[in-house]
Amino acid sequence: MRLQFPCIYIVAERIMDWYNGRLHHIQYKWHEGFVAWLFHRITGLLLIFYLFIHEWAITTLQTPESFTKAIAVLENPVFKVLEIGLWLVASYHAVNGLRVVLTNFAGAAERSNYKGNVWIFWVIFAIVFVAGAIPMIMKL
Amino acid sequence: MMYMRGFIDRYQGSAKSGEWNWLLQRVSGVALLVLLLGHFFVEHFVGHTGLTYQAVAARFASLGWKIFDLTFVVFALYHGINGIFMVIEDYVHSGWRVFWKGFFWVVGIVYLVLAAITVLPFKG
Numbered sequence: 001m002r003l004q005f006p007c008i009y010i011v012a013e014r015i016m017d018w019y020n021g022r023l024h025h026i027q028y029k030w031h032e033g034f035v036a037w038l039f040h041r042i043t044g045l046l047l048i049f050y051l052f053i054h055e056w057a058i059t060t061l062q063t064p065e066s067f068t069k070a071i072a073v074l075e076n077p078v079f080k081v082l083e084i085g086l087w088l089v090a091s092y093h094a095v096n097g098l099r100v101v102l103t104n105f106a107g108a109a110e111r112s113n114y115k116g117n118v119w120i121f122w123v124i125f126a127i128v129f130v131a132g133a134i135p136m137i138m139k140l
Numbered sequence: 141m142m143y144m145r146g147f148i149d150r151y152q153g154s155a156k157s158g159e160w161n162w163l164l165q166r167v168s169g170v171a172l173l174v175l176l177l178g179h180f181f182v183e184h185f186v187g188h189t190g191l192t193y194q195a196v197a198a199r200f201a202s203l204g205w206k207i208f209d210l211t212f213v214v215f216a217l218y219h220g221i222n223g224i225f226m227v228i229e230d231y232v233h234s235g236w237r238v239f240w241k242g243f244f245w246v247v248g249i250v251y252l253v254l255a256a257i258t259v260l261p262f263k264g
Contacts, residue, residue: 041227048220055213055251059258064193071191087180094176097169104166135185 032118043093095125201264213255221248
């Protein structure tokens with residue numbers, strides 16, 4: 001095969017084809033519900049892997065010595081900030097999960113109200129997150 | 141769209157096999173909403189005099205909190221592993237699907253046993 005020159009244009013064209021979805025026949029529309037679903041999946045995976053770590057930590061901290069030693073490490077501000085991140089992830093998954101239940105059982109997925117419901121959910125999520133995060137930030 | 145036909149037509153599970161898991165994912169999710177809020181407020185705000193071994197061990201040793209913690213772990217593990225199954229079913233379409241689902245079955249059972257042998261015999 002004869003090398004086509006300049007190759008960079010061909011590579012760029014291939015990348016643009018991929019971006020426009022012509023190769024994969026998939027084009028993300030970034031619909032409100034898709035964004036909510038994507039975050040729900042990411043936060044869900046983060047939470048189950050957090051549960052594995054959390055359970056392992058509690059199992060291995062059964063004596064006063066090991067517990068006190070671990071708490072001394074966890075008092076570090078880095079872990080306090082990570083803890084607020086955990087609340088962000090958990091409260092998102094909880095509030096959006098409730099919205100999913102409402103779309104399934106309470107008619108919250110009609111064409112007329114679906115997108116609006118997602119925006120209402122973002123407001124409720126913000127309120128829940130801030131309400132829980134303020135006392136955590138005060139303790140920093 | 142013709143490019144996708146073979147991919148979409150391929151057998152990827154049946155509508156019958158997942159309906160109970162789908163429903164129980166909603167039920168366990170709503171249960172976790174209550175359990176998690178209880179867990180969050182108790183661990184962070186209620187009577188929080190300091191994160192000492194004595195304070196945590198006293199709570200961990202009481203029968204009521206053992207029941208709460210085990211219920212929480214059972215719901216959370218079911219909900220989490222079931223969620224991982226849903227992710228696997230979405231993205232893995234080869235024989236590896238059986239492997240990954242089996243793998244997370246084992247992980248789930250190991251963590252359930254780990255929770256039981258940690259929570260139940262604890263005396264302080």
